[in-house]
Amino acid sequence: MPNFPDYFWKFLERGQVRRSMAFDISLESFHQWVSAQPKIETHVHMEAAVASSFYLQRPAPDSWSDSLPWQRLPFESLRGFIRAWVDLSKSMRSLNDFECLAEAFVAERVVANIRYSEVYVSPADFSFIRKRFSIAPEIFEFEDVVRAYIRGLKRGLAQHEGFEVRLIVDSLWISDAGERTTILQSLKNILQDSHCSDSDGHSYVIGVGLGGMENHENLQEKTEFFAVVRDMGLKIDIHSGEGGDSEIHLGTLNALQPDRVAHGFAGAVDGYFFEKNLVMCPLSNLLLKTFAGEPHEHPVFDCLKRGLPVCIGSDDPLLLSSSLALDYTFLHAFAGNGHGIFEFTQKNTRERVLSATALARVVKFL
Secondary structure, X not given: OOOXXXXXXXHHHHOOOOOOHHHHHHHHHHHHXXXXXXXXXXXXXXXXXXXXXXXXXXXXXXXXXXXXXXXXXXXXXXXXXXXXXXXXXXXXXXXXXXXHHXXXXXXXXXXXXXXXXXXXXXXXXHOHHHHHHOOOOOOOOHHHHHHHHHHHHHHHHOOOOOOEEEEEEEOOOOOOHHHHHHHHHHHHHHHXXXXXXXXXXXXXXXXXXXXXXXXXXXXXXXXXXHHHXXXXXXXXXXXXXXXXXXXXXXXXXXXXXXXXXXXXXXXXXOOOOOOOOEEEOHHHHXXXXXXXXXXXXXXXXXXXXXXXXXXXXXXXXXXXXXXXHHHHHHHHHHHOOHHHHHHHHHXXXXXXXXXXHHHHOOHHHO
């Protein structure tokens, strides 16, 4: 039997997929094929997209004594996942840790042959959120964390020709007005600093995200915040339609007018599809139970049948024991035509990246 996680086989069983030795071998063959292909990914979180060895090389917080964060599957809910994320984040105790994390992320991209990534980073978790909730004693400045990520990226990318990474800086749904002011000033400083740009003068920061539990508290202030973000020349890439209902999702889209949406299945369940730029992460939605239906009912399959320009992301592969290749293998197992799905969704991804200039640096390797 191919060495896929137990949950993968349980999803197939729940979907009443007919298995045989030949079928299992074909899945393994497809998975190997996808793994070897040069790929683009536009929805993944850096902090949960490196090998567990990165965190094991650092002193473990007390909260790891009984259960390692990446061994907590299955999560009972999205909140259970967030608790694992918070525990994982406690290992980051110096700015050098953030540099090393970014460098390790590049190395993982090389192994997976993901040639271009637009990746979320979460400096707010290590600055505002640590201070607000006393999560860890080491509290960092927002801007210092972003700069550390960039230093690590530059170090990692210098070692691997043909790979590029750009950053989506997550601002979080629960950020307050003062924190958003700090974020804007930090981004302004970074965009003006040549040390935070590649050799062609393009910044490693290309967009601002909005992650965490979706809510409409102070939505008008968030709208004004993103207007300034746009004026800076940055794109908007938000988490929406993951944990809330379709009404909240549509309200978010109408107010914020994002360039890209992560997840978005709450709208798709009710027949609304964000066709501009939607990245879906089916394994994540099933594992975190944010999508309550059966595996084969996930809206990604309807999007594919309709020919909508959906893209595929892995979200948090370390904590979910997953990968971009495994998400594609999941789609292949239920829909068949995995090679066609891969080509179709990768074309969509390539046409909808937020930084065409960064993509151009690796086009000849794709």
